[in-house]
Amino acid sequence: MKIDIAKDFSDTPWGRYPDDGDFCGEIFRKKFLLPNLKNASVSDPLIIKIDGAEGFGSSFLEEAFGGLVRLDKIDPAKLKSIIKIENEKSSFQMYVKLIWKYIEEAASQE
Amino acid sequence: MPDPESLWCGIVDIFIFIRSLVPALLSICLGGFILNKFFIRRANMANCIDSLCKKIEVLSDECASYWSQDYSASKNGELKVQEAKIKGALLQLNVDYRFIAEEYKIPCDTIPAQMIELVDLCTGGQFESKKRKADIGRYLKIVNCLGGITVHLRSHKI
Numbered sequence: 446m447k448i449d450i451a452k453d454f455s456d457t458p459w460g461r462y463p464d465d466g467d468f469c470g471e472i473f474r475k476k477f478l479l480p481n482l483k484n485a486s487v488s489d490p491l492i493i494k495i496d497g498a499e500g501f502g503s504s505f506l507e508e509a510f511g512g513l514v515r516l517d518k519i520d521p522a523k524l525k526s527i528i529k530i531e532n533e534k535s536s537f538q539m540y541v542k543l544i545w546k547y548i549e550e551a552a553s554q555e
Numbered sequence: 556m557p558d559p560e561s562l563w564c565g566i567v568d569i570f571i572f573i574r575s576l577v578p579a580l581l582s583i584c585l586g587g588f589i590l591n592k593f594f595i596r597r598a599n600m601a602n603c604i605d606s607l608c609k610k611i612e613v614l615s616d617e618c619a620s621y622w623s624q625d626y627s628a629s630k631n632g633e634l635k636v637q638e639a640k641i642k643g644a645l646l647q648l649n650v651d652y653r654f655i656a657e658e659y660k661i662p663c664d665t666i667p668a669q670m671i672e673l674v675d676l677c678t679g680g681q682f683e684s685k686k687r688k689a690d691i692g693r694y695l696k697i698v699n700c701l702g703g704i705t706v707h708l709r710s711h712k713i
Contacts, residue, residue: 459638460683469683500642503679536650542671 446481446489451497453477458498461508470508478513485527494531501540503547511547521552600659604708607651611701614644618677622694626687638683645674652704661711666704673700 450458454477455468462471478491485491495501513519525548530541621637624630649670655661676697681687 461681462684462686464685465683500646501678502638502642502682503675503677504682504684507679535653536646539649539667539671539674542667543674546671546675 446485447492447494448477448481449494449497451494456498458501458505460502461504470505470512473505474509474512474517478509479517482513482519482524482527487526490527490529492529492531495537495540496531496533501543503543506540506543507547510544511551514548514551515554521548524548596659600655601712603651603655603659604712607648607655607708608705610644610648610651611705614641614648614677615698615701617641617644618697619694622690622697625689626681626685628685638678641677641682645677648673652708655708659711661708666707669700669704669707673697673704676700 448454450456450473454473458468458470458473459466460469462469478493481491513524514521525545530544532538532541617637617640621634621641626634652666652670656666676693680690680693
């Protein structure tokens with residue numbers, strides 16, 4: 446399973462809540478991450494390709510990925526085993542680190 | 556009319572003299588080339604760092620303007636441009652920093668962590684959200700983080 450954020454969702458993901466626009470973190474989490482995570486497993490992880498987007502706001506990443514732990518109560522250890530973040534651009538490596546940071550922070554707030 | 560034998564001896568003497576100078580001349584040329592390359596490289600590095608520091612100042616100004624005011628529907632268009640500028644500046648800063656660090660072998664043990672903290676500070680919280688309130692505390696943290704990055708970069712200019 447693979448989600449290419451730029452192709453499947455938007456190349457300009459924007460904002461945190463649906464009030465902020467159709468391509469916000471909450472909508473991405475509810476319409477793309479959660480349904481795909483139900484079918485993901487260690488042997489068949491959900492691959493999320495982040496290249497192609499024109500940058501991300503931390504608010505989008507926190508709502509989308511941190512929200513999985515904070516609001517949808519998914520075990521962060523399980524998330525780590527069934528999600529794989531893919532990026533080819535080295536400049537996007539910081540977003541990968543941010544995604545895992547938000548998942549860990551959400552877990553520590555639980 | 557000079558004696559051909561003494562003329563030949565003169566030519567040989569000149570040749571021996573020039574030959575004795577060749578190693579010294581080569582050393583001077585090589586030394587000059589290396590020194591020149593070193594100083595040009597240092598000057599290029601200083602220019603790159605200055606350019607990066609200017610981009611950091613611009614980012615700081617954008618963040619000051621953005622985080623010092625609440626979200627306002629009447630300024631929505633202007634705010635969207637500012638948000639795009641901040642995200643673009645952060646990406647550009649990251650790319651430029653990586654280039655300088657790799658090209659000029661600047662030790663970067665702390666900078667990647669600072670960059671991640673910076674992106675988190677500049678675009679975290681209620682960034683791009685209609686619920687956003689002015690957050691001067693966040694801006695102060697951004698300034699401190701940018702200051703740390705600038706100091707680190709400038710310390711390699713000398």
